[in-house]
Amino acid sequence: MGNxxxxxxxxxxxxxxxxxxxxxxxxxxxxxxxxxxxxxxxxFGEQGxxxxxxxxxxxxxxxKAPRGICGxxxxxxxxxxxxxFTAGGSATHSxxxxxxxHTLYCSSPDGAYKVKDPEKLMKIAKEWxxxxxxxxxxxxxxxxxxxxxxxxxxxxxxxxxxxxxxxHTQEIWEREEIAPxxxxxxxxxxxxxxxxxxxxxxxxxxxxxxxxxxxxxWGGSMAGTEFSDVLFGTPKPIDTEANLGVMEVENVxxxxxxxDPSLSExxxxxxxxxxxxxxxxxxxxxxxxxxxxxxxSNEVAMRRGIPMAGNFLQQENVxxxxxxxxIVVDVQCIFPALGPLSKCFHTKFITTSPIAxxxxxxxxxxxxxxxxENAKAxxxxxxxxxxxxxxxxxxxxxxxxxxxxxxxxxxxxxxxxGVTNSQxxxxxxxxxxxxxxxxGVIRGAVAMVGCNNPKIRPDSAHIELMKKLIANDVIIVASxxxxxxxxxxxxxxxxxxxxxxxxxxxxxxxxxxPPVLHMGSCVDISRMMNLVAELAKDSGxxxxxxxxxxxxxxxxxxxAVSIGNYVVATGIDTYxxxxxxxxxxxxxAELLTSGIRDWVEAAYTVEKDxxxxxxxxxxxxxxxxxxxxx
Amino acid sequence: MTLFERVFNGNDAVYGLTEAAIDNAIAQHGAxxxxxxxxxxxxxxxxxxxxxxxxxxxxxxxxxxxxVKTLMTRExxxxxxxxxxxxxxxxxxxxxxxxYIDGAAxxxxxxxxxxxxxxxxxLGVPLVTGDIPGVAVILGSAPTAxxxxxxxxxxxxxxILVTLVGGIIDQCEEMGYKTGANVRVIxxxxxxxxxxxxxxxxxxxxxxxxxxxxxxxAGLMKYTFERVPAFVNAFGPLDDVVVACGAGAIALGFxxxxxxxxxxxxxPKSLIVQEDVSKFNATSLEARDIKxxxxxIDIPVAFASAFEGEIxxxx
Numbered sequence: 001m002g003n004x005x006x007x008x009x010x011x012x013x014x015x016x017x018x019x020x021x022x023x024x025x026x027x028x029x030x031x032x033x034x035x036x037x038x039x040x041x042x043x044f045g046e047q048g049x050x051x052x053x054x055x056x057x058x059x060x061x062x063x064k065a066p067r068g069i070c071g072x073x074x075x076x077x078x079x080x081x082x083x084x085f086t087a088g089g090s091a092t093h094s095x096x097x098x099x100x101x102h103t104l105y106c107s108s109p110d111g112a113y114k115v116k117d118p119e120k121l122m123k124i125a126k127e128w129x130x131x132x133x134x135x136x137x138x139x140x141x142x143x144x145x146x147x148x149x150x151x152x153x154x155x156x157x158x159x160x161x162x163x164x165x166x167x168h169t170q171e172i173w174e175r176e177e178i179a180p181x182x183x184x185x186x187x188x189x190x191x192x193x194x195x196x197x198x199x200x201x202x203x204x205x206x207x208x209x210x211x212x213x214x215x216x217x218w219g220g221s222m223a224g225t226e227f228s229d230v231l232f233g234t235p236k237p238i239d240t241e242a243n244l245g246v247m248e249v250e251n252v253x254x255x256x257x258x259x260d261p262s263l264s265e266x267x268x269x270x271x272x273x274x275x276x277x278x279x280x281x282x283x284x285x286x287x288x289x290x291x292x293x294x295x296x297s298n299e300v301a302m303r304r305g306i307p308m309a310g311n312f313l314q315q316e317n318v319x320x321x322x323x324x325x326x327i328v329v330d331v332q333c334i335f336p337a338l339g340p341l342s343k344c345f346h347t348k349f350i351t352t353s354p355i356a357x358x359x360x361x362x363x364x365x366x367x368x369x370x371x372x373e374n375a376k377a378x379x380x381x382x383x384x385x386x387x388x389x390x391x392x393x394x395x396x397x398x399x400x401x402x403x404x405x406x407x408x409x410x411x412x413x414x415x416x417x418g419v420t421n422s423q424x425x426x427x428x429x430x431x432x433x434x435x436x437x438x439x440g441v442i443r444g445a446v447a448m449v450g451c452n453n454p455k456i457r458p459d460s461a462h463i464e465l466m467k468k469l470i471a472n473d474v475i476i477v478a479s480x481x482x483x484x485x486x487x488x489x490x491x492x493x494x495x496x497x498x499x500x501x502x503x504x505x506x507x508x509x510x511x512x513x514p515p516v517l518h519m520g521s522c523v524d525i526s527r528m529m530n531l532v533a534e535l536a537k538d539s540g541x542x543x544x545x546x547x548x549x550x551x552x553x554x555x556x557x558x559x560a561v562s563i564g565n566y567v568v569a570t571g572i573d574t575y576x577x578x579x580x581x582x583x584x585x586x587x588x589a590e591l592l593t594s595g596i597r598d599w600v601e602a603a604y605t606v607e608k609d610x611x612x613x614x615x616x617x618x619x620x621x622x623x624x625x626x627x628x629x630x
Numbered sequence: 631m632t633l634f635e636r637v638f639n640g641n642d643a644v645y646g647l648t649e650a651a652i653d654n655a656i657a658q659h660g661a662x663x664x665x666x667x668x669x670x671x672x673x674x675x676x677x678x679x680x681x682x683x684x685x686x687x688x689x690x691x692x693x694x695x696x697x698v699k700t701l702m703t704r705e706x707x708x709x710x711x712x713x714x715x716x717x718x719x720x721x722x723x724x725x726x727x728x729x730y731i732d733g734a735a736x737x738x739x740x741x742x743x744x745x746x747x748x749x750x751x752x753l754g755v756p757l758v759t760g761d762i763p764g765v766a767v768i769l770g771s772a773p774t775a776x777x778x779x780x781x782x783x784x785x786x787x788x789x790i791l792v793t794l795v796g797g798i799i800d801q802c803e804e805m806g807y808k809t810g811a812n813v814r815v816i817x818x819x820x821x822x823x824x825x826x827x828x829x830x831x832x833x834x835x836x837x838x839x840x841x842x843x844x845x846x847x848a849g850l851m852k853y854t855f856e857r858v859p860a861f862v863n864a865f866g867p868l869d870d871v872v873v874a875c876g877a878g879a880i881a882l883g884f885x886x887x888x889x890x891x892x893x894x895x896x897x898p899k900s901l902i903v904q905e906d907v908s909k910f911n912a913t914s915l916e917a918r919d920i921k922x923x924x925x926x927i928d929i930p931v932a933f934a935s936a937f938e939g940e941i942x943x944x945x
Contacts, residue, residue, distance in 0.1 A: 421902050
């Protein structure tokens with residue numbers, strides 16, 4: 001008690017500015033400069049009224065030119081762009097999930113990848129109707145992995161994980177014809193629909209956006225999460241640290257960046273190897289520090305307590321410290337700028353995936369079959385690079401916060417078991433949380449997710465909203481770069497309870513949790529879907545009745561839009577702090593912010609004033625409470 | 631009705647009664663009339679503990695009520711419910727102190743009403759050493775006198791200090807069950823407001839043993855939450871006033887266990903519905919994290935430190 005203090009956005013920025021000075025010295029480019037070069041942005045693009053899907057165009061819609069050459073009106077163009085955007089995100093998460101399924105298929109008792117959580121595998125197998133009796137666990141893993149892979153291209157039927165949703169939700173999906181079929185099919189169907197001369201009816205395009213999103217959330221992402229847990233262990237509460245200060249000046253610093261834990265887990269494994277540590281010492285370092293950026297960081301933080309160096313817009317800062325021997329990346333959200341930037345330092349920028357190849361990088365092709373030797377080569381390359389460090393360029397901001405992470409659904413349920421009374425309560429349910437909500441001790445829950453975006457002062461929206469919500473007794477589950485913003489600020493330190501209202505504070509004390517619960521990476525938003533499904537089943541309410549909303553205040557990527565679509569389609573109102581490119585069509589904007597409520601019982605709210613965004617979320621939560629009489 | 635609305639309603643009701651009672655007393659005795667509890671150095675201990683202000687006469691009491699009013703905010707937040715619970719408790723203390731005007735002795739056998747500092751000092755050491763592992767506050771009437779007495783007896787056998795408020799006192803009398811400070815079963819009074827006399831014990835314990843500065847409300851609540859192992863057993867039916875008092879208890883860190891099932895909300899570790907009165911003991915101890923190791927000696931009479939002060943009369 002006493003000396004706990006949040007790190008402020010001002011302090012983040014001061015550290016960044018200091019690093020940018022180093023960058024200026026070596027002539028490095030930075031996103032802050034590139035944003036200036038790109039501003040102001042093209043209005044047609046911003047409003048979504050520019051169409052480039054055939055070579056008759058590009059067309060753009062203006063009052064003088066209300067239709068494209070094919071005759072498509074602004075609503076069709078905006079909705080098509082929106083669907084393409086969604087499909088991109090859906091494809092991305094889903095391919096990640098596919099890689100994990102494939103890794104599971106490659107698991108073996110004496111190989112690089114093992115089944116670390118056989119219990120979870122058995123649970124999924126039973127859920128999917130696979131006979132488990134008397135089967136070798138690896139035979140079962142391979143069988144389930146094949147079934148998982150088939151979900152991507154199944155010929156008939158819809159996604160298996162949909163059965164996890166409450167019955168009411170499943171009925172909505174059936175009724176509205178948005179229950180996702182094969183994952184790849186929904187992506188492909190979306191691209192078909194957005195081809196020239198196919199769909200231009202906004203309702204049809206937005207409906208497919210929801211279905212494509214659902215194929216991600218309840219398909220690809222869920223597979224990614226579930227099978228990552230099977231392979232690498234289901235996360236449990238674990239202590240770690242966050243922000244750039246986790247890098248250690250005397251150690252070989254390896255930064256893992258990207259998304260797929262198949263790579264980062266192996267790197268961590270070898271960085272822990274006594275042989276490698278001895279090798280690092282022979283090169284003059286004290287040891288090896290692995291830290292993470294973005295979602296792969298969330299993955300290894302959740303499971304191993306690997307510290308989190310930073311989130312999306314901090315990825316260049318990692319290199320700017322001058323103390324990064326290697327930044328090892330796989331796929332998604334990796335700035336191509338890292339290539340040229342690393343050339344200004346001794347840093348090795350190592351790309352590993354054929355999916356994400358970049359100029360000015362060293363490509364060490366990583367695959368599940370040869371993972372061990374690949375990982376070892378990468379760690380060794382980083383160690384070998386330690387002696388190339390330029391000491392006069394080294395500056396690591398002395399800035400980090402403690403964080404307790406690892407709140408998978410399983411861990412949350414176990415934590416809730418801790419506040420039950422064995423004389424009256426049953427174990428293994430979300431009922432204690434429901435009781436906290438229905439009694440009013442906690443007003444509701446907000447799922448804070450999403451990226452950073454230079455359009456918003458980085459991390460400020462995440463942190464300010466979280467502070468405001470927890471002070472009003474709203475509990476937060478977070479993932480992705482939002483979770484990392486919270487961790488960097490200190491909101492995942494258990495001492496942050498003192499920033500909460502009396503209700504949430506009491507809950508944090510009794511359950512021994514921080515007020516912001518880290519549920520993992522962006523694919524782990526599927527954990528949140530499972531959580532609301534359980535809450536709905538345990539409370540007997542529909543998901544849309546729960547005083548729960550989703551929020552992506554600084555979203556940036558196509559993945560975020562796909563996520564938004566499946567969150568809304570699951571019945572959870574979603575709040576955005578950045579405008580999706582739909583303002584050019586009042587019809588599409590109306591559909592997204594209100595019309596789809598008739599289909600899926602939830603809709604979007606877009607509000608660029610972050611303070612108002614917070615108020616709107618709390619008002620919605622209170623509205624839902626009032627409707628339930630709680 | 632939501633849980634918070636019930637708390638607010640109960641608080642409003644008690645506040646109204648308190649205001650009327652104070653105004654009446656002023657009309658009758660004048661604002662300069664002294665008010666105090668007997669045998670305490672802490673004025674109105676709860677009000678003093680929370681605000682750091684001593685109350686000397688009816689005029690002060692009226693002012694104090696103004697302070698209490700400021701605690702009665704009506705946002706839908708637990709803090710507001712907690713503070714309304716505390717406000718309800720303070721109102722109860724005001725109502726109780728009015729009973730003692732002019733050195734009156736408002737409580738008669740078997741009820742104790744206000745407890746003297748000396749009793750708290752005497753109980754304080756065994757509380758700190760764990761010889762008294764907990765404090766049970768039993769409120770209302772058990773479904774049957776037998777069940778009520780069995781519950782009291784179960785706590786007593788564990789060395790837990792038991793305080794009684796309301797119908798349970800009559801139930802003990804009816805069954806001829808011995809009560810008194812010497813056997814650590816203390817009937818406080820039949821009005822619900824008399825529950826303040828046990829709250830007063832917790833508050834004075836914090837001031838005496840916890841070295842809490844009077845007026846440090848947050849420190850006070852933290853101390854009682856962490857150090858005073860009290861809990862409440864409230865028998866249904868619960869009216870809003872009892873629910874408001876319960877909020878005060880929970881604010882101090884004391885869980886409430888009730889057999890009420892109508893219009894009640896459950897809160898983990900804080901407001902627990904246990905329909906089976908025979909399980910109140912186990913439920914309460916678990917809720918307050920009280921762990922007692924008991925070696926059961928199979929003898930035909932009860933055996934516990936609580937019976938050490940028992941007086942055996944002739945006949």
